[in-house]
Amino acid sequence: MRIRTKDIVAKLPVYQPGLSAEDVKREYGIDNVVKLASNENPYGCSVQVKQALEEEISKLSLYPDGASLKLKQAVAEQLQVSSNQLIFGAGSDDVILMICRAFLTANDESIAADQTFPQYKHNAEIEGARTIEVPLKEGKHDLEGMLAAITERTKVVWICSPNNPTGTIVTKDQLIAFMDRVPSHVLVALDEAYCEYVTDASYPNSIELITNYPNLVALRTFSKIHGLASLRLGYGIGHPEVIRSINQVREPFNTSRFAQAAGIAAIQDQEYVTHCKQRNAEGLGYLQEQCERLELRTMPAHGNFIMIEVPMLGKVMFEQLVSKGIIVRAGFRHYPNAIRVTVGSREQNNAFIQAIEQILLECKVDL
Numbered sequence: 001m002r003i004r005t006k007d008i009v010a011k012l013p014v015y016q017p018g019l020s021a022e023d024v025k026r027e028y029g030i031d032n033v034v035k036l037a038s039n040e041n042p043y044g045c046s047v048q049v050k051q052a053l054e055e056e057i058s059k060l061s062l063y064p065d066g067a068s069l070k071l072k073q074a075v076a077e078q079l080q081v082s083s084n085q086l087i088f089g090a091g092s093d094d095v096i097l098m099i100c101r102a103f104l105t106a107n108d109e110s111i112a113a114d115q116t117f118p119q120y121k122h123n124a125e126i127e128g129a130r131t132i133e134v135p136l137k138e139g140k141h142d143l144e145g146m147l148a149a150i151t152e153r154t155k156v157v158w159i160c161s162p163n164n165p166t167g168t169i170v171t172k173d174q175l176i177a178f179m180d181r182v183p184s185h186v187l188v189a190l191d192e193a194y195c196e197y198v199t200d201a202s203y204p205n206s207i208e209l210i211t212n213y214p215n216l217v218a219l220r221t222f223s224k225i226h227g228l229a230s231l232r233l234g235y236g237i238g239h240p241e242v243i244r245s246i247n248q249v250r251e252p253f254n255t256s257r258f259a260q261a262a263g264i265a266a267i268q269d270q271e272y273v274t275h276c277k278q279r280n281a282e283g284l285g286y287l288q289e290q291c292e293r294l295e296l297r298t299m300p301a302h303g304n305f306i307m308i309e310v311p312m313l314g315k316v317m318f319e320q321l322v323s324k325g326i327i328v329r330a331g332f333r334h335y336p337n338a339i340r341v342t343v344g345s346r347e348q349n350n351a352f353i354q355a356i357e358q359i360l361l362e363c364k365v366d367l
Ligand SMILES: Cc1ncc(COP(=O)(O)O)c(C=O)c1O
Pocket: 038, 039, 090, 091, 092, 093, 094, 117, 160, 163, 164, 191, 193, 220, 221, 222, 223, 229, 232, 233, 234
């Protein structure tokens, strides 16, 4: 073929999503598949969202409001920020992409942990920028190491808290000490996709910090605790000037009518958010207890997923679990012996524990 892509694009991998429940049903002939691979909300979304969506059906032929004004107002009210501090995207993936578009060029660098959400590096590379990967320390962000990696070329530092896939957090004290030393020309993108699940008192309130640090932008999503992954809606909260720059590269209609209507209903139903947070804490506690009983080491988990060390390659454990109808995530570059498991419903968590216990027993018998 004569058509050539840009050199940068030619080298990029295509994002590999985990197996879907349908894939496993088809390939393994299993009816009852439990998917704990994508950190989705096992309870779905608020009923209020469903009502809001019904009202939108009659407006399918109309473009959405590109500026998401009503959604902006609803989120601003809930978070107690100004509307001009918010930017919405088709998932926080889109906000990450827009940050890279707005702030990174071919001579720039961004800094991220070496085992974290891959889209930071991926989108930075598309802009031609280099991403310096700083090794995690015991699964946690090494903020000293990240500070040391900052150069004149650094434009963005990515911090993921809770970190996907390790589940660890950066505490308020650590974040403040870090922000105090980050040069003001560097934007710190704090990805808080799982913040609503965190129960640890040392976790920062990033919105308070944004007032003091105009170079801090927090990223959030409706895909996790709000249970709206399919609608693609995420947002950034930051200083109005940072938000304006991101807005300049936004596609005209990057969030749909459905997503906007759902987002308003979801953010206003805080009772449902609290309910999901509580159920998640119970499920996480159960998984932690069971892992201890099975003598499996775990990372300190703070979101709706847990990283578990297994006595074999994570990919091997993944295959064995899939053959029992349980889908998890494995194949982490720096954690080859680990799996990442989403906290599911009580029944899903039970099914996972039963399956892994059986695999571990079979493995002992084989020895
Ligand atoms: C840390 C983190 N950030 C961002 C995202 C992207 O979420 P979405 O684009 O669905 O908002 C995910 C999805 O799993 C994630 O784990």
